Amino acid sequence: MDKLYDAIFKGMAPLAKTAVLEALDNDKSPQDIIDESMIPAMEAIGQEFEAGNVFVPNLLLSARAMKSALEILKPLMMAGLTTTLGTVVIGTVKGDLHDIGKNLVASMLEGRGFKVINLGTDVSKERFIEAAKENNADIICLSALLTTTMDYMKEIVDAVRADGLDIKIMVGGAPLTQDFATSIGADGYSSNANEAVVVAKKLLS
Amino acid sequence: MTGKERIRTVLEHHEADRIAVDFGTTPVTGIHCKVVEALRKHYGLDDHPVYVHEPGQMLGYIEDDLAEALGTDTAGCFSPKNSIGVWNKDWKKYRMPWGQEVMLPARMVDSFTEKDGGLYSYPEGDKSLPPSCHMPERCYFFDSIERQQGEIDDDNLNVEDNLQEYGEIDDETLSYWKTVTDRAAKTGRAVVAGFGGMALGDVARIISPAIREPRGIRSVAEWYMSTVCRPDYIKELFDRISTLAVKNLEKIYSVVGDNVDVVYVCGADFGTQTSQFMSVDTLNDLYVPYYKRMNDWIHQNTTWNTFKHCCGAIYPLMDSLINAGFDIINPVQIAAKDMDPQRLKDEFGDRVTFWGGGVDTQKTLPFGTPAQVRDEVLKLCEIFSKDGGFVYNTVHNIQANVPVENVVALMDTLKEIRS
Numbered sequence: 001m002d003k004l005y006d007a008i009f010k011g012m013a014p015l016a017k018t019a020v021l022e023a024l025d026n027d028k029s030p031q032d033i034i035d036e037s038m039i040p041a042m043e044a045i046g047q048e049f050e051a052g053n054v055f056v057p058n059l060l061l062s063a064r065a066m067k068s069a070l071e072i073l074k075p076l077m078m079a080g081l082t083t084t085l086g087t088v089v090i091g092t093v094k095g096d097l098h099d100i101g102k103n104l105v106a107s108m109l110e111g112r113g114f115k116v117i118n119l120g121t122d123v124s125k126e127r128f129i130e131a132a133k134e135n136n137a138d139i140i141c142l143s144a145l146l147t148t149t150m151d152y153m154k155e156i157v158d159a160v161r162a163d164g165l166d167i168k169i170m171v172g173g174a175p176l177t178q179d180f181a182t183s184i185g186a187d188g189y190s191s192n193a194n195e196a197v198v199v200a201k202k203l204l205s
Numbered sequence: 206m207t208g209k210e211r212i213r214t215v216l217e218h219h220e221a222d223r224i225a226v227d228f229g230t231t232p233v234t235g236i237h238c239k240v241v242e243a244l245r246k247h248y249g250l251d252d253h254p255v256y257v258h259e260p261g262q263m264l265g266y267i268e269d270d271l272a273e274a275l276g277t278d279t280a281g282c283f284s285p286k287n288s289i290g291v292w293n294k295d296w297k298k299y300r301m302p303w304g305q306e307v308m309l310p311a312r313m314v315d316s317f318t319e320k321d322g323g324l325y326s327y328p329e330g331d332k333s334l335p336p337s338c339h340m341p342e343r344c345y346f347f348d349s350i351e352r353q354q355g356e357i358d359d360d361n362l363n364v365e366d367n368l369q370e371y372g373e374i375d376d377e378t379l380s381y382w383k384t385v386t387d388r389a390a391k392t393g394r395a396v397v398a399g400f401g402g403m404a405l406g407d408v409a410r411i412i413s414p415a416i417r418e419p420r421g422i423r424s425v426a427e428w429y430m431s432t433v434c435r436p437d438y439i440k441e442l443f444d445r446i447s448t449l450a451v452k453n454l455e456k457i458y459s460v461v462g463d464n465v466d467v468v469y470v471c472g473a474d475f476g477t478q479t480s481q482f483m484s485v486d487t488l489n490d491l492y493v494p495y496y497k498r499m500n501d502w503i504h505q506n507t508t509w510n511t512f513k514h515c516c517g518a519i520y521p522l523m524d525s526l527i528n529a530g531f532d533i534i535n536p537v538q539i540a541a542k543d544m545d546p547q548r549l550k551d552e553f554g555d556r557v558t559f560w561g562g563g564v565d566t567q568k569t570l571p572f573g574t575p576a577q578v579r580d581e582v583l584k585l586c587e588i589f590s591k592d593g594g595f596v597y598n599t600v601h602n603i604q605a606n607v608p609v610e611n612v613v614a615l616m617d618t619l620k621e622i623r624s
Contacts, residue, residue: 095343
């Protein structure tokens, strides 16, 4: 199992695929593989990022390795992940096509045990609400890179509240701050992908 | 002092008669066409549609009358082709989705596809190809569309594929540079030129909206990952680019000579809002030797100063960038982590010129009050301008949603300081 942990930590997708197949051959259940190797590896790389020892490219590589392993496991788990921490609907807001940060947050959340519905970019408030309802989501995550699109986040927060949805809203993106998040009525803010997981866990605790 | 003398003086780390100022001479010190139009109106200048020379960011051309009104000390010389590879000529009027009429090259305008309230544009304006840029509804910019061709096959990666957009400069382009630099030099302002061909790993180039059929590594995320998992490929690529760049620089220098004061070398960003994209060791290993090759040639053979744009929290990388031979750092993103203006000035101010950092464009300029803009401009000018080594510009381009009263407050404060 250490082989899978290492492959994800070091961001080596082909090795992660081999390692997960070996783990299955050794009669490990998909859920145990996720809980014992994959989530700890993603937690470890996240901690290294927080400590300033690795950088965004390393997170991207680990996220990709994790996803490649997860793709093998998902079809084997017909009932889905039995121990998800919660369901997250995530997207970059309308008028904004930037998605590297948003995708990284999505991967980090998925890699740490959340079910993630990624709506892509240029997402309208109506689409966020529709997807949150369809998936019975616990959190909506909004991303924006541009100062010209961050204001749309307030429109989304207002629309979600007006709809009466009982759901937490997290926001993130380069020009955002905690003050901005508070001012638009968001429940959570994070300045990077690793912190987003911590915030999401806290919001659902 | 003329603008040229003022810029030269501060680049030599002496205080000039007043603070040196740049607006609009590079793709990263510009003003969105919407704000350019508002400024032209504010200063009572001739009422005509703004020329957009860089459609990716919809940057408006700062004509001489506006440059005069803004007190700019610089004159920009831009690449003859815009970001989608269309020559900036044969201008045609076009009404943008937000209602503003602008001038864009006819070849680009004629190929636009309007869809869902937004616009698509095509490499070289050729509609037979898939679109390379998209401006969605409610957006004020053209974002590049990733056109990575399938999964990357590491066993067959060929560095030639990532050299598609680089090549030996042709006579037509050389003649263009001679004409535009001659004209710019006659303004008496410092000439800032973006010759191109020197970018190392700038994701705006990697994603390649101008290339008809991109090959190699063309995804932004894939490029960032490659800095970790494909270092040899990157070194080979940078070796080829920097060697070719020096060859082209020799030819360019032979026609433009010392008319040029500042040359824009590279716009690769090494910082996010809260951290850098790589360690100091990785920057020193992958990038610095090749930057040094180009900067050294420039310093040994010309009187040009070298300009490096690099967004984000790059405090830990500053020493390496200076050691790579850059004279100028931009945009000086003071709102990013550890980018405290006083600390930057104290630690690096005698070795590099800060070109930017004059007001925060993520919060104060778009969302602050005119009084807050004024206070910040006063404070930052006091810090950065001491003993020269500072050219006033905002942190990156002035964006579309900035209230014109805030830009006017900025300009009025600058006038007050400079009078």
